[in-house]
Amino acid sequence: MQDSRGLALLIGTLLFLIPTFIGLYKMFEKAGEAGWKGLVPVYNLVVILKLAGRPWSWIFYLFIPVIGQVIMIGLLIDFVKCYGKNSLIDYIAAAIFPFLYFPYLGFKKDVVYTAPKKEEGKKSVRQEWTEAIGFAVIAATLIRWLIMEAYTIPTPSMENSLLVGDFLFVSKFHYGTRTTTTPLQVPLTHQKIWFTNIPSYVEWIKLPQYRLPGLSHVKRGDVVVFNVPPRGLNDDVDYPVDLKTNYIKRCVAVPGDTLFIQDKQVYTNGEPLPNPPEMQYSYVVTSDNPINERNLRALGLGPEDAQGGGQQNGKFYYLMFLTKERADALKKLSYIKSVVLENKNEVEGQIPYSRYYEVPSTSEKRYSHWVTDNFGPLWVPKKGGTIPINDSTLTFYGPTIKMYDHNKDVKIENGRLYIDGKEVTEYTFKQDYYFMMGDNRHNSLDSRFWGFVPEDHIVGKAFFIWLSIDRNADFFHKIRWSRFFNLIR
Incomplete structure (x- = not known):
């Protein structure tokens, strides 16, 4: 297993580096530099700095975590601008897909190098830094919003498929990126400004959320990053949807599915769901x-x-x-x-009788005795799906209707549902929902304990691992090399 992973790592690295270096070879020749310089790691970055009109000393900043990544994006954008490429698509291609884009520029005959223009009066160091970092931040923000975002795995809930210390890229374009609801936010932040408890956003302007067209929809078996719905898992703060805490789990049921778990095996619509190979x-x-x-x-x-x-x-x-x-x-x-x-037979904690679920029913009747390993059957709400309203259905779906289905005035009293002051005897859901579980089935806080994931809480599809650090290993074994560039399945 380790040998095959090591071979996959080697092949993945070569498939990325070889085309990139070949592209640099041809691009350097067009700029009057020796092509072989593009084949030498690190030195080729020094040449890129020179051709882009940036000081060679910036090479040291490129290796500073976070700051280096931002500067690298700005540098690559400046580099391709010297070859007449000035559109947003060009910038994204240079920053994300250099192994494809650099060979294209290098071998395309009508692409020529033009040295950056020297403006009258030399810019101060402050001006150069401000322009470079400002442009890089804008580019990084657009890429993070539209294309891909980096995440890390902080807990073992997805082991052994994903390990604590895995760094991965999450694709926004698979399911379609969401527009933000809070445009007044510090760039490249989430809930708080880095290293502080100061909120990174203000809600002076609040916009409706939309999802841009994507390549596909969430499917059973997909590993998905989403904003976890319950307030209790968001520091007891009512964050905007897109700023709620990020979770990563595997989708085990999609809208309209009926899910149940029997003796640890997950079934959807009566059929056993294939188990992840590294499930624990x-x-x-x-x-x-x-x-x-x-x-x-x-x-x-x-x-x-x-x-x-x-x-x-x-x-x-x-x-x-x-x-x-x-x-x-x-x-x-x-x-x-x-x-x-172990057999997990604890009755308390699962939905609908969970402290995260806020069951509105006042009935003394208990409608389920589900446990972690034997759960359901439970229908997953689907947009356009209709349910009758009674004490039983409100026990299972009342919190979802009240908190996540975009209703403004909802009251649940004595087994009855009131929306905008009027009693409702049947309810039609306004959006799709999903059921998520961790691959570490006995060590995962997931949909069994806090409920469905609304469609507007979906962030993106976990794509591939780009770095993995074992925080418990000694210095010489900190990096898990065999996990580099592993696709997430």
């Missing part, structure tokens, strides 16, 4: 002796995967989150006495 569950592991950190790391397990170590009746007990493959490997070790898959 919790296991109780017992051993004769304490399992040291070195042995855990040899098994590919970190602090997020193994808890406990308490002793009882001469045995040591651990709670571990494992794939089936790792559980089977543990069973073969001589010092491991048992590896038992």
Whole structure:
């Protein structure tokens, strides 16, 4: 497995670098520079700085996290402007797809290099920095909004498919990017200004939200980034929809599906849903002796995967989150006495009786006794789908109707629904909804506990991993090289 991942990493890197360097070879020749300079890493950046009319000393700034990425975008834009490319499409192509765009410019005969014009009176360092960073911020903001955005994985809820410390790009154009509801916001921020608790936006102007056309719709099995709906998972703050906290999960049911979970297996419309290859569950592991950190790391397990170590009746007990493959490997070790898959049978916490769900029903009747591993059946709301209104349906769908389906005045009293002061006996949903679950099925706070994801909360499709850092490893093993450029499936 590791060998195949390493080979995939090597192939992916070569497919990116070789066309880029070949393109630079031809572009440098057009500018009167030796083509071989385009084949030398780092030195080719020095030449790009020269051709773009920027000081060579900027090379050091390119390696500063975050700042370097912004400056790099501005530099590549300045570089292609010297070849007569001045449209937004050209800028996006240079910043995101240089492995395709640079060969195109290099081999296209009518593309010529023109040195940047020297303006009368030398610009001050402050002017140069202000112009370069300002332009780069604008370009980065447009790319982040329209095309792709970088995210990191902070929790183990998607392990072992996605690991804590994975950095990934999320495609906005797959499902169509959303227009912002709060245009007055500090660029390249989310809820807060960097390193402060100061809000990054003001709501003096509030706009309606729209979604631009995309390439596809959310499908079962897609790994999706979305704004988590409940206020309780957003610092108890009513953020605008597009500024709510980002979550990443796998879509297991789409609008109109009927979902249920039986003995841990997810079914949609009566058919078993294919399980992710790296899906995990919790296991109780017992051993004769304490399992040291070195042995855990040899098994590919970190602090997020193994808890406990308490002793009882001469045995040591651990709670571990494992794939089936790792559980089977543990069973073969001589010092491991048992590896038992847990059954999650806690009744409390799942929807509709969840602290995140705010069930409006006043009935003493309990309409479900669902647990984590045996859940449903539950119909996922679909735009245009109609349900009768009674105490039972309000228990399951009342919070969604009230908080997320774009109704202004909603009251739920004694098993009845009132919208704009009028009683409603049946309700038609105004948008689509999705059901999301983490691949770490026993260690994921997902739709089983807080409900449906509205369509207007969908951010984008997780695309590929561009960096992965193991925060628990030593210095020489911090970077998980085998995960670079892995597509997310």
